[in-house]
Amino acid sequence: MHIDVTTFSGSCTCGRNHEIYVKDIIIESGAVKRLPEYLAHIFHGNYAKIGILCDSNTYKAAGRKAEAVLPGSYTVILPAENLHADNHGVELAEEMLAGMKDLKLILAVGSGTIHDITRYLSNILSVPFVSVPTAASVDGFVSTVAAMTWNGMKKTIPAVSPVLVVADTDVFSEAPYRLTASGISDLLGKYTALIDWEVSHIVTGEYICTRVCELELKALKEVCSCLPQLRNYNSEEVRKQAYEQLMYALLLSGLAMQMIGNSRPASGSEHHMSHLWEMEVINGPLDAYHGEKVSIGLMIATKTYHKVKNAIRNGFCSVKPYKGLEYDILKEAFAPKGLYEDIITENTPDPLAGINEEKFKQQLPDIARILDKLPTEEEINRLLTAAGCIKDVQEIELEEGIIPKTIRLSPYVRNRLTFLRLTKLLRL
Ligand SMILES: [Zn+2]
Ligand SMILES: [Zn+2]
Structure with missing residues (x-):
């Protein structure tokens, strides 16, 4: 499925003109194999200018598949053990990417941590990035801010959205279930997040957008309806469909954040x-x-x-x-x-x-x-x-x-x- 991102931007009844930075979102089986086709819309350089950022687990899950279809690209494999979205993770990734001569595009192949490190680096290096989620584990793939721990303090740091999301169902539906359950919880957390926003709005007059709230409610509805089928091991087709629905819901929530420009x-x-x-x-x-x-x-x-x-x-x-x-x-x-x-x-x-x-x-x-x-x-x-x-x-x-x-x-x-x-x- 393609998510038509154009429907989320433009002027709104809340008085704002919502901006969407991601250009296309693809959720389908075999999407990683078709990376050259999808990249052709946004990237015209040599594959040697593409840096693939993954960790030792996500390399096995999708990094090596991406590497195989993008000959000449440069792969950085961070150690999965103790890897966090913090200044150490960023330093390590930056050092390893420095081995490249002319970096023009980063492919984030992984879950939340790899994405936060990449979106931070993408911002400071002024190099666009493409998201390849390997698990339906968080709703922040298309977020414009990076949730990082910086010298021990939890910070939301301005960063950038991916220009493209290529979510391969064959990859993220095979992730350890613990990661999937984590993504479901992240989405269900919108129940209290939305209450907080609405209450704050009436108490302080803080800006709120009904359309964005409705989008989050839609994401919640999607996730609730796919729950029983995510572990339906009798039918691969039904199970994969449920995973696509979950990924769709996670990305909708991410788009809601992108419309507002923060994680409110x-x-x-x-x-x-x-x-x-x-x-x-x-x-x-x-x-x-x-x-x-x-x-x-x-x-x-x-x-x-x-x-x-x-x-x-x-x-x-x-x-x-x-x-x-x-x-x-x-x-x-x-x-x-x-x-x-x-x-x-x-x-x-x-x-x-x-x-x-x-x-x-x-x-x-x-x-x-x-x-x-x-x-x-x-x-x-x-x-x-x-x-x-x-x-x-x-x-x-x-x-x-x-x-x-x-x-x-x-x-x-x-x-x-x-x-x-x-x-x-x-x-x-
Ligand atoms: Zn609005
Ligand atoms: Zn979250």
Whole structure:
């Protein structure tokens, strides 16, 4: 299938002119073999000017197939072990690519980490890149920002979108299922991300686009309907169709981010929890994928949001006066890692600072109505279970006791208002 990207750009009822940078998206069986044909539309140089960036696992999955159809191209194979989207990963990839004389195009063959490293390099080297996803594991393939850990601090760094996505069903449908489950969780995380955006919109008047929200809801609908068939090993055809649908949903969510120019439609409190754990300030290194952490974040956020909603409805919730940042807890958590200054800078200005206590109090019934749109904890649990996704902190070897700390600290990892951050102004 081709996704007609032109339908996502142009003027919108939200008042903006949405821009789409990716020129074409192909999702089909055997797409990697047809790379020369697809590249011909965007690249006219010699294949010796193409750098293929992959890791030792994704090289086996698709890198060598790409290399075979692009004779003369230069392949960089990063070690899959301990490879992260951080300054070390970027340095390593840059060093290895430096062996090329005249780099004109990068092919990112891999999942989220390879894509984030590539989109960052593509930006600083001013070389376009093509995305070849090897797993349906994240929704950020076409994102214009790179989610990276930079000197220990989780940062969203301006980067670039691929010019073309060539997603080969024969490749990504054969990825380890754990990666697929991670992609499903990343998408289901939109449930809380959208709530956060809508609540922030009514509280602060933050810009929102209904069309983009609808696009994310469409992605959610697509993923929910393909879940039962992703592990249908009786019919390869049906299973592959379900994978294409999942990849389509992930790319739709990516296009939604591209329309806005940042990750607001796709990342809320559930992602902030994942980012906090990646910063390793209240936990040690985790052996978990992005989507797995988002999955647990989604469960924690959903439970918290419904609890607060019920308190609002039952009259057990009042608004507290704003008292500024929680310097004490921030210092205790982030100073030992040398991240205290960074976290204060990130939170300046504090997104809670301008909120009027009285007005916020009056908005609580409207907020409760928005929270009604969030599926119940049981429904989210059922979806995650059906998809074979992770749900509990213990599954990534975290203690139950980390949950209250996560709820308290994670809203500070990013200067983005979420409902979780707003609960700091509530007394239950
Ligand atoms: Zn719009
Ligand atoms: Zn994500």
